[in-house]
Amino acid sequence: MTAETTERAAEARPEAVRLGRELERSRGPWGDAARRLIRHRAALVGLTVILAFVLVAVFAPYLTNYTYEKQNYTAVSTAPDWVIDLFPKMKPVGEDMGYVRVNNDYLLGTDGLGRDLWTRIIFGARISLAVAFVGPLTSLLVGTIYGMVSGYVGGRVDNFMMRLVDVMYAFPTLLLVILMMVFFRSSFTQSEVGSLAYRLNKIDAAFGGMLFIFIGIGITSWMDTARLARGQVLSLREKEFIEAARSIGVRDTAIIFRHVLPNILGPVVVRESLAIPRYISFEAFLSFIGLGVNPPTPSWGSMISEGAQAIKSYPNQAIFPALALFFMMFAFNFLGDGLRDALDPRASEANK
């Protein structure tokens, strides 16, 4: 050993110590994932924006002096000064050809029925966020269980179950969902007191019309998850640890939920988080065509729909909710990308 090597070894030591500490600090796969997520700058931005939306939605009643359904007939389609300055083609009353009534009491102006836009936007965040959280859960619940059973049981059952998924894929689900929404909305309101339909309708009304939206999401979105879950299970089924579990007599359900589920959860969660913006825009779409939330519950989709009718004269009524929807979807997309990198490093490598 020459002095030179010793020197180099000494130089390398701090680095080795640091790596050792890092290893010690690692807290299993989930801890690693959390750290990767935090290091991912875009995801962090997304997360921050989402947290801001959550805070606004939760504390919405304290952030405004108005309620979302109160109509003020003396302030229909008004706008404050700064909004008029923002949109050059809006002309206040008093100017040549001016038509917009100025009212500085309302932060973003009022809509065609004299309701405060700001209040409706922050309450609308509640709807979109609820969809963002419950939508993936419905899809996860149905899709994962379906896919796991199909993949684990295999054989004829698997063949049949996957054929069904194929058929569902080719199916114009959206057309039927639209028809079903109309069916739910109108037939359940006339159902007998005490029947299942009546109860469902009561629940739905209590959530401002959200229940049927979730059902719609559930129907249209479980197939992707089911396919992914099945594929994952197929690759796991022959692994040694599953065989070991089976050989010591663990029951099938226990194998599926104890041993298989934790191993496929990563990719499935990633897929679901990437799908969140889709669910949000699905709700906005349904509300836009008038089949979403029950009025006067504010949804960004219905606000854009109403505002778009008057976009030439009052652009603020459509543009502000549209921007809110855009920022929320943007944030969830950022977070989804980050989660993919954090939880599913293999998938992200393929994408790099």
Next chain:
Amino acid sequence: MVQYFTRSLLGLLFVIFVVSVITFFLMHQIPGGPFAREKKLPQTILDNLNAKYNLDDPVWKQYVDYMSDLLIPTITTGEKKFSVIDDYLINIKLPFGDETTIRWMNFGPSYTDRTRSVNGIIGTHLPVSFRLGLASMLVAMVIGIPLGTIAALRKNSVADYFSMSVAILGVSIPAIVLGPLLQYVVGVELGWLPTSGWGSFEQLIMPAVSLGFAQSALLARLTRASLLQVLNEDYIRTARAKGLRSGQVVIVHAMKNAMIPVVTVLGPLFAALLTGTFVTERVFGLPGLGQYFIISINQRDYATIMGTTLIFAFFIVVANFIVDLTYVWLDPRIRFD
């Protein structure tokens, strides 16, 4: 291979059949009928109307009648006067006899618009939706695929980051947001394009872009991921090693395989565009069939609901079928079992 296609074709017919059954029975379950009004019609008038449109028959009989009107071709001779009751979509004139014509696909009369047949409604409004759909698909492919290709070829460069930023912007901005935004900025503020209406090329641009942009982002991401994977394959290295120009390697060798996943999403993409047409037609005031579908549901116009649903279903299913065919053509390894 013939067997494979026959089976796909049968599956296609089966899906349309199931759609027709579900739609028919579901729409008759929705409370209210085409003649329900705020102010109730006298019972006798209602009875007569129901009898006229056979709405007093049991639903299964109505279904059988409807489907046989639709599917069984008839042969007529002589000059035919237009009537809303027997207006056929397909009329084939035979070369012999006196105006002998095979007529097929009678969608029946509209229940709420007394002067039009469903066929007439489809004939006027479907081309609008169809042109919009095609134009936006074109927008999606023309923006998406080159963007994804450049991103993959110049991986981790400024071009790559730029394309992927555009892509993440695109998936965050659905037609419901981009439509009003474009309409305001380009239509009202800048005054470059008309804000609504249908007919000229200028009026097509904004709806097509607002509908196609989100899908272009999806295509860009997919193209990039898939092309990157292909570029790492051995046969690409071989192609480079034998001295082919890199343009040739990319276009001839890499692109064909890289396009396989892209082609498979074109089917679902077409369905997504359909959703979009409902929104875009409303934002830009286009006289498309999507609007009619929703209006007819709200009015319980049974014949129009059935007609529009079947037409939309037909297009979605056929799009999926074409995707299947293209898939086989692109990837000969796919087995036909």
